[in-house]
Structure formats: structure tokens, C-alpha cells
Amino acid sequence: MVVRTILFLSTLLLCSCYEQFIEVGDLDLDGAPKLVVEGILHAGHTPTMHLSALRSIEGNDLAPGDIRDAEGFLLQGPDTVDRFIYKDKGVYVLENDSIIKAGQSYSVHFSAEGFSEVHSDDVLVPDRPPSVVTSFDINSCILGVNDFQSCLLQISFSEPTHDVMLEFSPSPTLERRARPSISEKLAPVCQEVNQGYTKFNPLECLKLGNIDYFLPHKLDTAKYGDQSYTHYELRVGNISSSYFNAMEDLKEKESYQNSLLFEPSLTYTNIRGGTGFLGAVNDTTLIVELE
Amino acid sequence: MHWELLGLFTYFGVSKGFLTICTLIIGSSCFSQDTVIVSGEIRARESDESIYDAYILMDDQIMDSSNPSGAYEFSTSKGNHILKITHTGYQHGQWEIDLQRDTHLIIWLEELQLPEVNVRADRILEPSLTRLEMKDLKKIPMLLGEPDPIKALTMLPGVSQGLEGFAGIVVRGGGTDQNLILMDNLQLYQKGHLLGFTSPMNQEFLESITFYKNYFPPQYDGRLSSVVQGNTISNVDSFSTEVSVGLINSGFHIGRPITKGKSKLQLGGRTSYSGFVLSPFLKSSDPHESTRTKIFFYEFTGKFEHRFQNNSSISILSQFSRDRISQLTEGKKLFPNQPTETRATHVSIPSFAISTSYQMDFGRRWHLESSLYYNSVSNRYTNEGQTPIESSLNTFEINNESNLATWGHKSILSFQEKSWSYNFGLQNEVHSIGPQKISGHLEDAGRTTNLVKNPQSLRSYVNSGFIEFEKNYREIKLYGGLRFNHYHYNDFSTSYLNPRAGIEIGYENKLSFWYVQNNQFLHSVESLNSLIPIDILLPSTGDLQPQRMSQISVEYAFSLGRTRDVRYSISTFYKKFSQLSQIRPGEQILFNLNANWTDFLVSGGEGNAAGIEVSYIQDFTKAKLNLNYTYTRSIREFPDVNAGDTFFANFDRPHYFVLNFHSSLGPHWILGLTAHYASGVPVTLPSALSNGLSGYTPVYFSKNNYRLPDYHKVDVQFSRTWVSQGQATRENTLTVGVYNAYGRKNLISIYYVGTTRRTGNVSGKFSGYSFLRFIPILSYRLSW
Numbered sequence A: 001m002v003v004r005t006i007l008f009l010s011t012l013l014l015c016s017c018y019e020q021f022i023e024v025g026d027l028d029l030d031g032a033p034k035l036v037v038e039g040i041l042h043a044g045h046t047p048t049m050h051l052s053a054l055r056s057i058e059g060n061d062l063a064p065g066d067i068r069d070a071e072g073f074l075l076q077g078p079d080t081v082d083r084f085i086y087k088d089k090g091v092y093v094l095e096n097d098s099i100i101k102a103g104q105s106y107s108v109h110f111s112a113e114g115f116s117e118v119h120s121d122d123v124l125v126p127d128r129p130p131s132v133v134t135s136f137d138i139n140s141c142i143l144g145v146n147d148f149q150s151c152l153l154q155i156s157f158s159e160p161t162h163d164v165m166l167e168f169s170p171s172p173t174l175e176r177r178a179r180p181s182i183s184e185k186l187a188p189v190c191q192e193v194n195q196g197y198t199k200f201n202p203l204e205c206l207k208l209g210n211i212d213y214f215l216p217h218k219l220d221t222a223k224y225g226d227q228s229y230t231h232y233e234l235r236v237g238n239i240s241s242s243y244f245n246a247m248e249d250l251k252e253k254e255s256y257q258n259s260l261l262f263e264p265s266l267t268y269t270n271i272r273g274g275t276g277f278l279g280a281v282n283d284t285t286l287i288v289e290l291e
Numbered sequence B: 001m002h003w004e005l006l007g008l009f010t011y012f013g014v015s016k017g018f019l020t021i022c023t024l025i026i027g028s029s030c031f032s033q034d035t036v037i038v039s040g041e042i043r044a045r046e047s048d049e050s051i052y053d054a055y056i057l058m059d060d061q062i063m064d065s066s067n068p069s070g071a072y073e074f075s076t077s078k079g080n081h082i083l084k085i086t087h088t089g090y091q092h093g094q095w096e097i098d099l100q101r102d103t104h105l106i107i108w109l110e111e112l113q114l115p116e117v118n119v120r121a122d123r124i125l126e127p128s129l130t131r132l133e134m135k136d137l138k139k140i141p142m143l144l145g146e147p148d149p150i151k152a153l154t155m156l157p158g159v160s161q162g163l164e165g166f167a168g169i170v171v172r173g174g175g176t177d178q179n180l181i182l183m184d185n186l187q188l189y190q191k192g193h194l195l196g197f198t199s200p201m202n203q204e205f206l207e208s209i210t211f212y213k214n215y216f217p218p219q220y221d222g223r224l225s226s227v228v229q230g231n232t233i234s235n236v237d238s239f240s241t242e243v244s245v246g247l248i249n250s251g252f253h254i255g256r257p258i259t260k261g262k263s264k265l266q267l268g269g270r271t272s273y274s275g276f277v278l279s280p281f282l283k284s285s286d287p288h289e290s291t292r293t294k295i296f297f298y299e300f301t302g303k304f305e306h307r308f309q310n311n312s313s314i315s316i317l318s319q320f321s322r323d324r325i326s327q328l329t330e331g332k333k334l335f336p337n338q339p340t341e342t343r344a345t346h347v348s349i350p351s352f353a354i355s356t357s358y359q360m361d362f363g364r365r366w367h368l369e370s371s372l373y374y375n376s377v378s379n380r381y382t383n384e385g386q387t388p389i390e391s392s393l394n395t396f397e398i399n400n401e402s403n404l405a406t407w408g409h410k411s412i413l414s415f416q417e418k419s420w421s422y423n424f425g426l427q428n429e430v431h432s433i434g435p436q437k438i439s440g441h442l443e444d445a446g447r448t449t450n451l452v453k454n455p456q457s458l459r460s461y462v463n464s465g466f467i468e469f470e471k472n473y474r475e476i477k478l479y480g481g482l483r484f485n486h487y488h489y490n491d492f493s494t495s496y497l498n499p500r501a502g503i504e505i506g507y508e509n510k511l512s513f514w515y516v517q518n519n520q521f522l523h524s525v526e527s528l529n530s531l532i533p534i535d536i537l538l539p540s541t542g543d544l545q546p547q548r549m550s551q552i553s554v555e556y557a558f559s560l561g562r563t564r565d566v567r568y569s570i571s572t573f574y575k576k577f578s579q580l581s582q583i584r585p586g587e588q589i590l591f592n593l594n595a596n597w598t599d600f601l602v603s604g605g606e607g608n609a610a611g612i613e614v615s616y617i618q619d620f621t622k623a624k625l626n627l628n629y630t631y632t633r634s635i636r637e638f639p640d641v642n643a644g645d646t647f648f649a650n651f652d653r654p655h656y657f658v659l660n661f662h663s664s665l666g667p668h669w670i671l672g673l674t675a676h677y678a679s680g681v682p683v684t685l686p687s688a689l690s691n692g693l694s695g696y697t698p699v700y701f702s703k704n705n706y707r708l709p710d711y712h713k714v715d716v717q718f719s720r721t722w723v724s725q726g727q728a729t730r731e732n733t734l735t736v737g738v739y740n741a742y743g744r745k746n747l748i749s750i751y752y753v754g755t756t757r758r759t760g761n762v763s764g765k766f767s768g769y770s771f772l773r774f775i776p777i778l779s780y781r782l783s784w
Helices: A002-015 A187-194 A241-256 B149-155
Strands: A021-024 A035-042 A048-053 A071-076 A079-088 A091-094 A105-111 A118-120 A132-136 A149-157 A163-170 A182-185 A210-218 A231-239 A275-289 B002-004 B009-013 B019-025 B035-044 B055-058 B061-065 B071-077 B079-086 B093-099 B103-109 B129-133 B159-163 B166-171 B179-183 B206-212 B226-232 B240-246 B249-259 B263-272 B290-307 B312-330 B342-362 B366-389 B392-416 B420-444 B447-453 B458-473 B476-489 B492-505 B510-520 B522-526 B535-539 B547-560 B566-583 B601-619 B623-637 B655-665 B669-678 B688-692 B695-699 B711-725 B729-739 B747-756 B762-770 B775-783
Touching (some): A035 A105, A035 A118, A048 A105, A048 B688, A079 A105, A105 A275, A231 A241, A241 A275, A241 B695, A275 B688, B061 B071, B093 B103, B149 B206, B149 B655, B522 B601, B566 B623
Parallel strands (some): A035 A275, B179 B226
Antiparallel strands (some): A048 A091, A071 A079, A079 A091, A105 A118, A132 A149, A163 A182, A163 A231, B009 B019, B055 B061, B055 B079, B206 B226, B240 B249, B240 B775, B263 B290, B290 B312, B366 B392, B420 B447, B420 B458, B492 B510, B510 B547, B522 B535, B623 B655, B669 B711, B688 B695, B711 B729, B729 B775, B747 B762
16 A cells, blocks of 8 residues: 555656746846947948847837937047938938948947947958959769759958958849858868867968858759859958957857857947947959859 | 772773773883873774774863874873763763873773764864765655765755756855765766766765865865765675665665675666656757657676785775767658658767775884776767758768776875874876767768868876875864976976965864865866756866866854754855866857867856855754755856956855754654755846847847746655565665655746747747656665
8 A cells, every 4th residue: 555655646746747848037137228239331332320229038129119319420539420310210321421441440429319328349441352263163063952053162362361251142033132141260271280279360370261162053943943043243351350250149149049059158249338230341242153 | 980090901891881991001100200191092882993083181171182093192190080082973971080100091982873964084184074974865855765975965064056957066156067076086077977866976885975175185186176085885794785776766786795804895786767757858948849858877886805914905996887868859840741850869978987996004103005097988979860951851960079088096105193194195197088079971962071070189197296294282183285286288287386274273162274275177168058968078278277276264163052962163265266267158069060179168267256154953862953054156257258247157156055854753764854945046148139130139248147046945755764584684765755845946047039920020038947846756775
């Protein structure tokens, strides 16, 4: 009888210990209203900045989502270069369409009612785009299932390059994407020097880098029929460290949304008083023909 | 009672039956005509072992305390005196004695039947230690019903458990990697089995655990916060067998003398045969996925001892274990008529350790112990699966392995005299580390990519010398020593001189001060965000300097009550860490072909921890109550973490309270009850959502910006012990109870889940893993 009672109680107790995923509410987190400033200073172009407000972690508005009445300035050191005015959907443009100059440092400053003032760190616009040579050989193409074919594009940098962005747009089939989809550091090339054990210091790395990409050429016939991409626009740019760090941070956050193998890191920002980033790029566009 | 000490060798039975005195009158006084020399030994009546640190009082004045051999000596005036002997854990004695000449007294004390923590001593210098007897641990309710010597340490002030589901303990604001775990001379790298639910040491092999947190004798080093010394059973004079059967794991231990009084052999093993209690906690959080998890471990331990005729002995201790976790997840069917998406993660952690120890006595004063040891542990992870992508089936398999092997030598030469003890020693270790070996392949759209990363093994060397001493001077005890460490890795070499010192003043009411400095040469890559155990050890380098800690602590312990059955202690400490390391934020440790092992950690961290610990123990006739409260704060600061700002350490728990009570319920039953309350540990959570150019993105403003809810639970168990007579006398113990008896949903982690609505907005929420509620305790133990 005692044994039976023990077994019964054990079974009952075991059945009750399986709950594990619990919804946690009302966390007292630092969700004060803050401005989010994002923008890229593109050498030779007039910049646009995007302003928004942080939302609570549950997705609720902490402040009006569209910041229309902010006052903003583009600065070089203490000097004002131009004033930002509201355009549409959180986007601010320069009042006098000032052009960003390569090799110059800029910062931005914004203030809006209900938010703390924010200003960015100084960001240096790279003085020139990278020197790039592309090579493509039709014999490098690889066949996949259903006639899918991708081809190897080799990109060589003819001078030392630290942080670069690459953007491929198979034109005119697809529209250019809103932001660079690929950013690469040339670190792996340099790391081979010391058997992969020496911490990479990009400033000391003088070896030139090469990057290989497989570009889709002929698409999956079962799904897309007889379609192919033959014309690519390749945008290659030298980018500021702030731009690189922001892209890396974004990739990292997207990755560890679905993985428990990451140690969370703080969100990268060079905007003081708020969050977001101010980046800079100096790029060039190359045309790649796959036939 | 009055004795005239006359004659030659006299043996007396003494009052109350708890003390026996053997006297030997030694000639005439050679000291002076008015004084006599009193010398002798203090021994335990039952085991005849020497009793260390017993106080000898004459007319309420402390004359001496016994040294590690139990010997004492002092001079006093001729005539009638009141002699008192006191020692924690033994019946106190008091006699009227008439001394007319030099006298030698051998005194046997009877052991008190004290539960839980008995402070005792061993041959080696063991100041400021706590000794837990395994027979007492069986009275404490434990998950799985097995006495766990590591988890039992969390009943002590200043020691808290990390998290349920993660192995290891946290001592005084340190980390779970900062505890040196030894089984005799064998260092164990694993902190536990079954996700930390069972101890890395087979409890059936252990006689006791010696735990150091105030003062580490200089013979110990290599971890920053504590030393956990498991002492294996030494008294195997007859054939004995013990078998335990529990809900999840079972074990056995056999002790057998091979040649009576000379050779003995012990064998033991443990295995789990079902992870069904634990496996639900490794389920995927995605309701569209189904997950099957298996958790399993086995372990074998063996010890052989042989005593030679020339007062020397040799012992060999070895342990082999393997932990396995497998998790298979089947996902959604993305396309009709195609296989479902599957992925599997396999973890295998084999370890092997062996040590050979040789001991020899040179006369009464000199003793040599020399050990050679080897241990290795590997962490092997495999991810495999298949993902249907449009018209093709992508498959992958990737293996990630890290391993550590250590060859070591340690020799200690001990010298003991009346009031002094010295230890001189050398220790040498070679660590061979394979930080990350990756292999595997990807099949993507008909294209195969082989994944290979196989860096060469790394070797580091630690050579150390140490000297330690202990001096007894009436009610004052001095401890001290130095340890010199020389570390070498590739072209990086560094040396450290670590002083350690302590003083104890008083005997029954004791005030003590301690100072220690030590090093940790292995850096731990430990992820608290993964439910699969990640615990990789890396060597120190020029960029990843050896970690250091210095600690100062003060403790005052005193007793109250006529029979001193109420004991209090209060202690405070401050410790400072430097050159700490921690996992690099944003770094993926496993399956990462692009990262070097040097990128796994950020270094150069500073930290400090301070706290106060209060303990209350009361003995009743048939029960014992122990209350411990600890207040600790532990802070870290790294140049590359949290934007350089300070943050609370991962296991910072300001408040930690433990109640432990057990009582006899008649001749066969014992009730055990423990209650825990602890502040929640810090975690890093996003503070808000950004809705910028990249869409909705969680924003992290600071590290460890939130705490898990407070942790509390009560465990209750009843043990019934009875003896059955057959061909042999068998002792049966049945233990039943409940772990987390009122079903508290204690969270072990919180994570953020964001869902994009059709409107494009995001709704987010936090979810958490709760842990064990109402877990039954059920085990049966049979020994004969």
C-alpha cells in the first residue's frame, strides 16, 4: 500500500512539472521616450536623415511615431553646414541641398519636443571609393537542380581596404534594395598570415583582399521558367566604421533572435542622447555582364 | 574527582563514560623545582585518530592546543589544578588533577553526535575550512534524492547556486568557473552531470568534503574563489556494498580489502536511465515544432590503495564519465510532398582522470606525499539537419569540438613539531588545449561545401612552488605561506608571488582575519544563454592575461547557552578581481568558422565583491536548525563591455537566505526541510524597440539591466532507515519527499519574442523558462 501510494504520488507530481514557457509581464525596463536617428552621409550627394521614436518593448508607442517637428542641423565641428527640414514619413532633408564632401567630418544635431536633444559623433566620410577589379569567367558557373546556375564573380581590391560594402542589383529585373545587403571586412585574408591566431588589427593589415561571390545567373526553371539574370550593377563603397558597426550589429541581432548561442551585446549607436547611427560611404558603381 | 598521579603507566576509566585518560609519569621534573611539564596526546575514542586543535585549559587559562598529531605540551606549577579539554564536535572534559612531577596524559574524547557541519582537522594544514560529512548530507533534501556534495555547499553562508539547469556554485560574488574541485588529488573540470543536477563526484566514494573560502592554503591555486576538496573513503576494512536507486539515476559502490590491512579496492558507478524529468526543459519554444530530447550520463570510479611495510603507501584513483544530450526537432512542412525540416543537436562530453599518489612517513615528524595526475575533457557538439528549399533539399552537418588535457605533478613535504607545522611543495602542470575544431559539410542547391577548421593544439605550462606554515600559540593561531607561480604560453611568460596569511584568536569564541591572493590561468568560455552546456577552457596569453584575485575577510564565531548549543558566526569580506575575462558580446561560440578562439573572450576586466555572512546554528535534543543569510554585491567593469560602464556580475545575488532543519521522528524516521530565498540574477534584455530604416529592432541599452524574479522554494523529505537481517545485516534507507514543494515558478532565463502583425506593427513579449516544480524525491539505498 505504501509503495503504491508513493508511485501514485510520484506520477502525479511528475505530471505537474512540465510547464516551462511562462509569459512574463510588466518588466520595469528603461523604456523612456528617445529619438532614433539614422542616416548615411553619401559622398557627392545630399543626405537624408530618418527620425523615429523608440517604442516600448511590447510594441506600444511611447511617443508619436512620426517626428514632424524636430529641429536638426548638419554640422562640421561647431559650424552649421545646413538645416534639416521635414519631408515625409520621418525623413528629413537639407534645406539648401548641401552636398557631402569626401574626406570631411560631419555630425548631426536634432531636438524635438518631448525628447532629449541628440547629437552624433563626428563621422569621417571616406576620401575615395575603393579601387576594385572584377573578373568573371563563364566557365566558373555551376549547375544546380532544375537548371539553376550560379557563376563566380571575383572582386579584387588593388589597394588596402578596411571596411567595404557591396550591393548587387540584378537590373532591371529587381529594384535596388533599400540598404546594403552585404558588408564585408577583409579580415579573413589578413588572418591567414599567423595561422588564424593573431588578433586582426585592420590598421596593420596591408595585404590586399579578394572576395568571391556566386551570383545567380539562370533561375530555377520549375518555378521561374526560362529566366536569367545577365546584368548586375555592383556598388562598392568604402564605409565609415560607424556604418560597418551598425550593419554588423543589425546582422548580429537578426541572428540571435533565433539562437541561444549568442551573448547579447548592446545596440551599436553613435547618437548621444538617443539611439541610431550616422554612417558615411564613398562608393562607385560597376556593371557586371554575365554573358 | 581527584587523582593522585603516581606510578608508571596507568589507565583510567573516567566519569560519564565519555573520556578516558592514560597517564605516564615521566621521571622527575627537569624544568624547575616548582614547575612540571605536562605533555600528551588528544585522540578520538571511537576511531583512535588524533584530534587536532583541541584546547587544553588549566584553571581556565589556555595552556596549549593540540597539533595535527594530537600532541600538546605546556608547563605549569605543581599542585592541584582544574584541567579542561575542549574541542568542537567532542564532549568537553573537566577534571581536578594533582601534578607533582612531569606528566604525560593521553586523552580520548568521545565524539558528539553532531549533524551537518563538523569542523575537524586532517593531517594537512586546513585552517578556516568547513568540513561536510557525507553521512550528514543524507539528511538534507536534495533533488533526485541523492546527497549532492556540491549542491550541499549552497547551504553554507557565502555560497549560492548559480542557476538551476546550469552546473556550478557561486562563492562570494565569483563565477561558477572559479571553484577548484578536487577528489583527493584529482582535479575535475566538470562542474556536474545531467545539466548540473548531479555532482561531478560520485558521492558513494566520498567520506567528506572540505571547503575553503576564507583562506586557501598555498598548496591550492588555479581558481579564484574557492577550493572544494572531496575526501574519498579511507576506512575499507571489510567487504561493503552500497546500492542506490533513484528516479533518474542509480549508483553503486563496492569496497573490498584485498590483503587485510594492506591493500584495498573500491569500485563505483552511476548512470542515469531516464532524462524524462529534465528533457521537457529543452523543448523548442516554437509551438509549430516538435522536439524530442534525451539526456544521459554514466560514470565509473575506481580506487586502489596499498600500504607497504616501510610506512609508505600508494593509491591510484581514476574516473571516467560521459554526458550525452540529444535533441531532435521537426519543424513545419514548408512545401507539400517534401520532407519536413529537421534539425538535431548532439552534445557529448567525455572526461577521463587518473592520479597516482605515493605517501611516506620519515619518523614522526616528516611526511612526503607525491602525486602524478592526468585529466582530460572534451566538449563535442554536432548540428545536423535538412531544410527543403524550393525544389531542392539542403542538408548540413557540422561538428564542433574543444578539448583540454592536463598532465600534472604535485609533491608536498610536511614537517610537524609541537606547535609548528610546515609544508613545502612543488606543482607542475601542462595544459594541452584544442579550442575549436570544426568539420562538416553543407549541401546547398546541389553544391557541396566542406567545412574544415582545425587549429593546432595550444600548450601552456604552470610551474609552482609553495611553502605554508601554521603556528599555535595558546589561544592564537597563525597561518601563512607563499605560492610562486610561473606561467608560460608560446612567447608569453609571467610570474606571480601570492602571499596568504591568517590569524585566529580565541578558542570557543573565535575571531579570525584572512588575506589571500591567487591566480587562475584557464579562462572559461561559458554561455548562460544556451540551455546546452557550453564550457570551454582557454589558456592565458599576452592579450588574455591570467586572472587574479585578492581577498580580505574577517570572521567572528561564538557560542551561547549553557551547553553551547547555539552557535553564531558573522563574517565579512572584500575581494578584488583583475584581468577577468568574459564571453565577448555578440560572439557566436559554436559552429563559427569565422571566429578565432582569441575572439571568444574579452579581457582586461576588473571587478570587486563585498558582502556580509551571518550564520545561526542551534542544536536541540533530536533536531538541528541552521539559518544562513548572505548579503553580497559583485560588480564588473570591462573596457569592451557595456560601453565601458560598470555592471552587476552575472551571478550577483544581493540576498541569499537558507534555512535547513532536520529532526528525528522516532527511531527510524528523519524529517529534513530546506528553504531557499535568493534575489534574482541579472540578465540582459532589450529595453525598447527601434522602428527605423531596418524595421522593428530590439534595442539593448545596457548589460544586465534586469533581474530575474526572486528565487524561492521549500524542499521536504522523509527518510526511513531500518536494518534487515539475512545472511548479512543490511541497512535500508528509503527517502521520499518533494523538491519545490509549493510549486514556485522560478525562472532561469527570460527571452524576447517579437511578432509582426498584419498591420506591420510589432507586438512583443517576454517569455521565460520556469523550472522544476513539485519534483518528487524518491530513492532507495541498500548497504551491507
